[in-house]
Structure formats: C-alpha cells, structure tokens
Amino acid sequence: MERTTAGDHTVTLKDLASELGIHPSTVSRILHSGSAVARGAASVATAERVRELARKRGYSPDPQAAGLRTRRTRLMGVIVPRLSDLVLAIMYEGIDEAAAELGYSTFVMNSRDDPEEQRRKTDTMLARRVDGLIIGDAHLDNGLLRELTARKVPFVLMNRRVPGYPSATCNDVLGGELVADHLWSKGHRNVAVIAGEPYASTAVDRTAGFVDRWRSLGGKIPRKAVVWSRFDTAGGREAAENILTHCNPHPTALFAVNDFAAIGCMGALRSRGLAVGGDVAVVGFNDTSLAAALPIPLSSVRSPMLDIGRTAVQLLKRVLDGEIVEPVRLEPILCVRESSD
Incomplete structure (x- = not known):
C-alpha cells in the first residue's frame, strides 16, 4: 500500500478512502492515473475532494519523494506544455547544456498546459526523486506552486513567471x-x-x-x-x-x-x-x-530562448544551495523585417 508519513501517522490510500467513504481503488485511479482514466473513475466533484484531502493529509504516491529534501540524485526534472513547441525545445537545449556543465542530468515531461496533467507529471517527477524542478508551464492562477512551496520542493519557473516565485524569463x-x-x-x-x-x-x-x-x-x-x-x-x-x-x-x-x-x-x-x-x-x-x-x-x-533555459538551471542550483533567488528577466531585441517595415 502506498503511503506517506504525516507527522506521527502514516497516511495510506485506505485512510483517504475511509475518510471520504469511497473505495480505495477509486482513490488510487484518481491520484495515480492519467487525466482520461481519472475522469472516468469518479465525478469531477469527487475527484476534487480526493485530491484536496490528499494534499491536506500530505499524501504522496511515492514515499521516497521525501528524499527530494534530504538526498541528491543530481537529476533535474523539467515540465513544459509541449516539447514540440520550437521555443520550448530551444529552452530545453539550454537547460540540458547548463545542467551537464554542473554535473546534473535532466529529463522532461509534457503537461499539454492541462492543470490535471501538470499535477500528475509533477508527482511523477517527485517520485523519481529529482533534486528540483524547472517548471515551464506555470499558470498565473494555479495553487500547485503554493503546494510545492509548502512541501519545501525546490523549483524555479522558466519562460512564464508568477509573482512571488523565482523565474527565468524574457522581459x-x-x-x-x-x-x-x-x-x-x-x-x-x-x-x-x-x-x-x-x-x-x-x-x-x-x-x-x-x-x-x-x-x-x-x-x-x-x-x-x-x-x-x-x-x-x-x-x-x-x-x-x-x-x-x-x-x-x-x-x-x-x-x-x-x-x-x-x-x-x-x-x-x-x-x-x-x-x-x-x-x-x-x-x-x-x-x-x-x-x-x-x-x-x-x-x-x-x-533569448537558449539563455532563458541556461539561466533557469543556474537559478535552480542556487535554490538547491539554500540561496534566496530573485526573478531574472532577460532583454529582448526587436528584429524588423518586411512584414512591418
């Protein structure tokens, strides 16, 4: 049974199911499946109740996610809407280069800009015990960043900014x-x-x-x-x-x-x-x-797409080293061509 220690109590799927009055398998499908499976497991209202209770009780699908705060894997997780997007692909190239220079490996997952997928991919990253996250799909109105902060997960934003969080973006x-x-x-x-x-x-x-x-x-x-x-x-x-x-x-x-x-x-x-x-x-x-x-x-x-990716890695390394990091905005340049000249 997957479980998470919350204080002196170990929270399990069965605990969540019992408190909500639903079957453990339903809880499991909502928390651990892709968006389509999760939607088929229960109503939207029930799924939200399950996720809210899991967050409140500090439940994580992998107990080793706690290792994010105590052990280094020298692995950085990157979440973007779509790596098929040329802009994000270039940024990831910068991430991979800068991470290698610092002795880190990276892996990337696509969220398709879907909040449910964002949360699921984040949980997958944490289950693989990444040292920290580079989040390239942040929404301005999204509680996920507050939750990650409360859980003391090291992360920085890339490409998109949200006030109050470290980020590497274009101005x-x-x-x-x-x-x-x-x-x-x-x-x-x-x-x-x-x-x-x-x-x-x-x-x-x-x-x-x-x-x-x-x-x-x-x-x-x-x-x-x-x-x-x-x-x-x-x-x-x-x-x-x-x-x-x-x-x-x-x-x-x-x-x-x-x-x-x-x-x-x-x-x-x-x-x-x-x-x-x-x-x-x-x-x-x-x-x-x-x-x-x-x-x-x-x-x-x-x-400066490549430099945005490189800067995101540098900021995350500073976060991992315990520094308080301010957002960085890199300067753009207007290239005038025939379409407007």
Whole structure:
C-alpha cells in the first residue's frame, strides 16, 4: 500500500478512502492515473475532494519523494506544455547544456498546459526523486506552486513567471513596448493585438506592455481589438479573422504575441486579399528560425530562448544551495523585417 508519513501517522490510500467513504481503488485511479482514466473513475466533484484531502493529509504516491529534501540524485526534472513547441525545445537545449556543465542530468515531461496533467507529471517527477524542478508551464492562477512551496520542493519557473516565485524569463513587458514604439514610428494608429492565452504570463505581459505603451503614446485600442487566442497558427488565424470581422475599418497593423500566431494571422490576411506588410503590418514574438525564412519575412521580438533555459538551471542550483533567488528577466531585441517595415 502506498503511503506517506504525516507527522506521527502514516497516511495510506485506505485512510483517504475511509475518510471520504469511497473505495480505495477509486482513490488510487484518481491520484495515480492519467487525466482520461481519472475522469472516468469518479465525478469531477469527487475527484476534487480526493485530491484536496490528499494534499491536506500530505499524501504522496511515492514515499521516497521525501528524499527530494534530504538526498541528491543530481537529476533535474523539467515540465513544459509541449516539447514540440520550437521555443520550448530551444529552452530545453539550454537547460540540458547548463545542467551537464554542473554535473546534473535532466529529463522532461509534457503537461499539454492541462492543470490535471501538470499535477500528475509533477508527482511523477517527485517520485523519481529529482533534486528540483524547472517548471515551464506555470499558470498565473494555479495553487500547485503554493503546494510545492509548502512541501519545501525546490523549483524555479522558466519562460512564464508568477509573482512571488523565482523565474527565468524574457522581459516580455519590454518586448511589447518595443513593438508599440516600432508601429507608432511607422505611422500606424489603428492597431490590434492577438494576445495569446490569458493564463500565461507571456501573453499577459506582452499584451500589457504593448497596450500600455500605445496608450502612453496617445493611441487608442478598443476592447474588441485585443483578442485572446491559442498560441498556435490555428489560434492566430482564428483571432485575426475575429479582428477583421469586428473591427471596421480593419487595423493597419497587428501584433501577435508569438510567431506561430503571427503566421496564422498572415494566412488570414492573405485569404482576404490583404497584403502583409503593405495593407497590414504584422509583428510576432520570439524570433524563431521560421520568422526570417517566410516568403514575407516576419518582424519579431527576439527572445533569448537558449539563455532563458541556461539561466533557469543556474537559478535552480542556487535554490538547491539554500540561496534566496530573485526573478531574472532577460532583454529582448526587436528584429524588423518586411512584414512591418
């Protein structure tokens, strides 16, 4: 029976099941299975009751997770939404390089930006007794970080920040400001933003940086001209279609908070017979390798992706050494190309 010591009492699955009045196998499926299996094991309300009691009682699926605080495995766990995302893949390359230089190994798991998967993958990492975690999928409104702090699990955030926790990120606010300054200098006054996912600091900060700077320059951005979307090309295309449908006259410039959304946006413009860089300027963010290689090269804010990954490792090592670590924001650079020049 899997168990966790909480004070002088050993908490088991059976204890949790007894207190909740449900079968131990149901508790086990909820706590230890993937999202689909867990959803089929019980109602959403029951699953939440089980997880809440497990957290309250300090239950962990592997008793050796306590070794995270007492023994070193020289292993760092990394959680990202999708390693297929080019930006995150480059950051992980930086993580792996910097970790090897310090004598650590790493392994990475995908959460698909699903809070249930985030929690399950975190538990899996702890069960493998990693020395610490690099979390690249943090949501602004998520209690998982508070729980990890209460359990004294060493971790740092990467790419996305959450106030109060150590993180290695791009200065996303500054990146948004750079785009606003550029488009204003080009004479644009009617602009819109493809803002990304509202739970991600990258989206929120880049959008806020742009909008606040635009308004400080004397510009106006109506609410319907800021559209939240997925970070992929389909999300960017859908958001651009929304903007072009509801904003009349259509904007002369669009800022998408990542390159893939910007590429989707460019497709929406072409489908309406609008010339990218002529009728409508487009600017993305991250400056992935695709940006300069497009038929119409994409202006983009260059995020120091490799260095963000390396910095995350350096911060985690300092946390493991007992230091109090402040967030680090690395500087972006605007790369102007044909899509907005």
